Amino acid sequence: MKDKNEEHTYLEINGSFKMRELDKSDLEQFNALLQYAFQVTTYDLFQTGWKQEEIKYAKRPILEEAYVLGWFYGEKLASMIVVYSMKINIYDEIMDMGGITGVATYPEYTGKGLIHSLMKHALNYIHEQEMPISFLYPYSIPFYRKMGWEIVSDKLSFTVKDTQLPKTRPVGGMVERVSLDSEDYHNVHSYFALQRHGCLIRDNLSWEEYWRWDNDDMIAAVYYNKEHKPLGYVVYYIANDIFHIKEMVYLNIEANYGLWNYISAHFSMIEQVQGDNYSGEPMAYLFEDSEITETISPYIMARIVNVRAFLEDYPYQIQPEDFKLHFKVHDEMAHWNEGDYMVSWHDGETICEQVADNQSINVVELDINTLTTMLMGYKRPSYLYEHEKLNTEYYMLTWLERLIPVEKPYFSDYF
Structure with missing residues (x-):
């Protein structure tokens, strides 16, 4: 988070709308938009024992510790997004994770593409911070699916x-x-x-x-x-x-x-x-x-933000040294993920390289949504193949089923 005394740097300007990182001076507007968008009234908070000053400063730690971006119409906050730096257990491998929350827009500013552009900037930030995966709680599953997130756990x-x-x-x-x-x-x-x-x-x-x-x-x-x-x-x-x-x-x-x-x-x-x-x-x-x-x-949705890093750190069940696997990935929102990734194993280590897109054997073609839900164990490769979510030769399903651990994600948090 920027210090409130620093000069504002605008990441994007669109007419009267300007995008920048929020600072402590924006706390009141930040709280107001959160409460409006998520229908949490001051009266509701009073009923659960909150005092006025507690309400005002409750979300201050987010502005201090998280990355918060917003579109401003003049001086008024119109739309915003929050990215937490978190850690997640992926089959006993602890990975950095970008948790997205606080996605909110006042109704008079909807339909202008503000959230879409904020999501792109948030993805870029998560990628630059070397967090290979992102989680969010969806207010609209179809909306986030279009941006590459997919369901990975149930309640x-x-x-x-x-x-x-x-x-x-x-x-x-x-x-x-x-x-x-x-x-x-x-x-x-x-x-x-x-x-x-x-x-x-x-x-x-x-x-x-x-x-x-x-x-x-x-x-x-x-x-x-x-x-x-x-x-x-x-x-x-x-x-x-x-x-x-x-x-x-x-x-x-x-x-x-x-x-x-x-x-x-x-x-x-x-x-x-x-x-x-x-x-x-x-x-x-x-x-x-x-x-x-x-x-x-x-319940929760996730998306792989850095395919190469995720595939390299992923704890496969087996490490066949005489086998090379190609993931041909499509990702419209994060252009850096688009391409063919060759995964191989040597001396107990996973090697992942982005290679020329002209492979013809051991190829699994899929979008970023399907790759995420499959590697997270929410849906098995055979199920995804049967429902035409991935394109591969039938024999490859045996390999995928052996490579990917069998355990569904447990995620109970809300942020």
């Missing part, structure tokens, strides 16, 4: 009646309620994130965004084993006879049982449990009474 919302709650299972430890800034609670997520493909590695800013706008009734409860080692947690609140789970994480099955024992102990206080599951796998099978309600919806 499974579930409802469990009080009569369907699991019976108590014997465990060696116990659950303790802790403060929301508990080190044990945060450490469990850190360990979990290092184990789960697709999980965000939360830093301080990520934790602030995780809790922003939540009500004061939120509770964190940690499961400790008999050695008092934290192995799981559930974050929740109770309202209108419903136990609402914001997040539930466990490092082993003992912690899973212990947390459900704790939830079931609220039997006399509640009529049902509601929550979201981000594992990509339905939960019904695990309940004795499996007739729980589960609904699935797409």
Whole structure:
């Protein structure tokens, strides 16, 4: 973020519209556009315990730590975009990630291509910062698909009646309620994130965004084993006879049982449990009474920003030294990705080179959307081939299925 005393540098000018990076002096306009676009009123925030000064400065860390671009009409902020510098677990490989959020425009300025140009500049920034992949929460899936982002994870919302709650299972430890800034609670997520493909590695800013706008009734409860080692947690609140789970994480099955024992102990206080599951796998099978309600919806989108870097760092399941694979990639939004990438392996290392586009064997032709969702494990190569999302010889599917790890991304954050 620029210092407010620096001279403004405009990245693009279009008539009366000028694009520049936001600074601290833009905080009031930044907050106003966010609240307008995402329909969060000051009254709503007062209702959840926020004070006027807290509302004013709540988003200040973003302006200090993130890259924020905006179109100004004269001196008025008309449209903006925010890029967080984050880290993500890709099959145990920790990669830098550009998290896009705060995409907003006042209605009187829509239809002028402001967001499209901001997205292009944001992509360029992410590429220049050597972040090979970007994530975002979509307000319109078709809109972001046109720019190369694709669905990579789902949210499974579930409802469990009080009569369907699991019976108590014997465990060696116990659950303790802790403060929301508990080190044990945060450490469990850190360990979990290092184990789960697709999980965000939360830093301080990520934790602030995780809790922003939540009500004061939120509770964190940690499961400790008999050695008092934290192995799981559930974050929740109770309202209108419903136990609402914001997040539930466990490092082993003992912690899973212990947390459900704790939830079931609220039997006399509640009529049902509601929550979201981000594992990509339905939960019904695990309940004795499996007739729980589960609904699935797409959640997060991602796009590879630097194909060569991503293919080179990607943790393939096998590394066949006598085999060369060609990805012929189409990417209209990020021109630097367009081309043929030859991937090979030698002495346990992956080599990726951009080569002349005239290969005829071991070629997989696809757009950036399909490449992203396939390598992230959300959709398998055979599925994508059957639905004509990629073009290749049939024998190549066996290679792709062997190369790409089998695990769906787990992404539960919102930013």
